Amino acid sequence: MHIDIIEGLPSLAKLEDNWNAVYDADDEAQIFLSWKWLSGWLSCIPGPWFILAAKERDAADLPYVAFFPLRLQTTIEKSDVLGNIRMAGNFGADYTGIVCRPEAEHKVIPAFARTIRQMNWARLHLDNVRISERRWRLLTACFPKASFHSTKVDKIIKVDGVDNSLCPYATLPKDWNSYLDALSTNTRQKIRRLLKQVEASSEYRITVATPDTFDRDLKTLLGFWDTKWRARKGDRMDSLIRSNGTMLTRSFHSGLVYLPTFWHGDRPVAALATLVEPRKRTFSFYMTGRDETFEGPPAGMILHAYSIRHAIEHGFVEYDFLRGNEPYKYSFGCKERKIHSIVVETRSGRNLGGRIDVRCIPDLLQQATELHRKGQSADAEMGYRRILDVQPRHADALHRLGQLLAAKTDFAAAKRLFRTLTTVRPDAAKAWQCLGQVCESLGQHEEALRQYLEFMRLQPDSPDGFVAVARCMVKLGRMAEINAALLAAIEPASGPSVRKWRDWRSIPDRQGAHENSISA
Incomplete structure (x- = not known):
């Protein structure tokens, strides 16, 4: 295979x-x-x-x-x-x-x-x-x-004992009366009475979401659902609402959602979202919500009965209540399946092969960067290193690990990373600046000067380059050249000191020496 x-x-x-x-x-x-x-x-x-x-x-x-x-x-x-x-x-x-x-x-x-x-x-x-x-x-x-x-x-929820590994579902016959006849007498009579009460009344009504009303109806549903579950789900609720809203919206536009809303006059009091699968001819109840202050007929039972009747009338063969063995589901004539x-x-608790999957690099880089920002440097360092294990020339990991090590004063290790980074991104001015900074921290001022000159070549109008070059020249005793660098750092890019500084760098023998030092 x-x-x-x-x-x-x-x-x-x-x-x-x-x-x-x-x-x-x-x-x-x-x-x-x-x-x-x-x-x-x-x-x-x-x-x-x-x-x-x-x-x-x-x-x-x-x-x-x-x-x-x-x-x-x-x-x-x-x-x-x-x-x-x-x-x-x-x-x-x-x-x-x-x-x-x-x-x-x-x-x-x-x-x-x-x-x-x-x-x-x-x-x-x-x-x-x-x-x-x-x-x-x-x-x-x-x-x-x-x-x-x-x-x-x-999968048992400790709060209410619901087992989410058990999934009730009802097999649907070809007609509505046959379905009702298979229910208990009490449930059958109750469903008939409730649907008749809604459909014969001017007080109550049920609408089904259309492309024009879907956004409104989904907002109603998610609002009720939020009110019901936020106390239990806490901080997860916002992300759950976003993901469920996105999924249901995309599914609706693909023809996969049936969303009836139960109204008391102009007041929505409950909504129910069901995923519709025409290929397998199944309805799968996904989410419901209701106004907990409404004291009228049981909205949840009404919307389920309304949806099941609609499914039967359109040739569907199963109404799946999905995960959770809440007792009310079994009143609709359910069997159950287990997932x-x-x-x-x-056994080692470590990754097979001792490395990460290369497809995880973007996600891992984001996590490591966030940990780095939060000051959790040990975990961030681990993330960067695992990326470099599988992609030794990954530019962002090289840069960020180099910064982290420099902050820990491990300048020699940071230098190796930034040196590699300049070969990966030779046109990135920041790479040369970082390499110059760690060389300077190591007291290698001649080498730092060469990196800063390359930084200036790539960003000729940056004052930082002029200042860094002048700083290295002080350490090297090249005092005669400092004034031009400092004046250039505080003048506009077109100023005379900048032109003079550029003229100095363009003298053939100095330019040749610069190129030789970079290639070395």
Whole structure:
């Protein structure tokens, strides 16, 4: 089995037809693994992601038979940089998993696992994986106890005891009355009464979001949801609202969201967002919110019943309540499925291969830079060094680690980094200035002077260059040349002292000596 690694939205776009063919053939596939939902999600998440794509052999004309969407993260901890592989849908999808043609799974899934084992990571987060026991065993068997340690992730919420590994869902018949007949007498009568109360009343109404009203309705939903959960979720709430809002907006414009709002007169009192998957003919309840001060009929039950009736009328076969075994869900005639969540860790606690994944460099550089700004220099230094382990000529890591070491007065090490930086970015004036500064700190004033002259060549109008050159000349006893440098530093670029200074630097024998010293 041949495995390709797909990266970037243009490459993903080319897979649409192939992906949909595999998705349609896979009974275990669900909306969060659909090309339409996943491509929208991957377009707005931070950090690197990739997709393992499997085919029988390495031939351009062969279609792929399976896809495994993943993402990469790095964390600086335990005096090291640890790589994390996560499921690509994590933090937006209730379910994750693998899309695979059933006849190929016994070859594909072990091949995916072998490919992952060749990557550089310390933790593999198999979180919220909706997968058959058969496929789950094929996947996890490839991470044996001798080399890896696996920990089951507890999905029970301590506050209310809800188990987020249990996922209720209702199988939908072909007509609404058949669905109601399968419910308890009490629930059936209640749903009929509530829907009749809303639809026969001028006091209540239900609207469904359209392109013209979606922004308003989504704002209503997220506002109610914020009020309900902010006390529990705390500082995470703002990022959750942003990510959910972005995901639902993109999904709506792709035709994947059904969003009814329940009104009392002109006052919205509840809203419910459901993800719609026409290929698998499923409705997946994603989010709801209501005005907690409303004392009228139960808005949540009304909107669920309204959505289920709509799904049945349009030929959908399943209404999925997604994660969480809240008791109210079972009143809608639900069965339940269980999803898997484990963390696989290397026995050493370090990255496989002893290095970071090169795709993590931008994310790691951002983390290290932020730690550097906060004064957490040891962790920042570790981040910069891990980048240089895999890309020794990475300009930003060279520059920032050089600055960090210079601040620690390790000028000799900083000099080596800045010297390399001038070969990577020879036209970057800042590199030559930094090299000059550390040479000066080491008392190497002749060498510092050469670097400052190169800095001046690249930034001829910068007063800093003139001042630095004059400072070195003082140390070298070249007093006759100092006045011109100092006057040039305080005059406009077109002033006579600047012209005189440039004329001095352009004398053939001095220019030749300058060039020789730089090349040396």
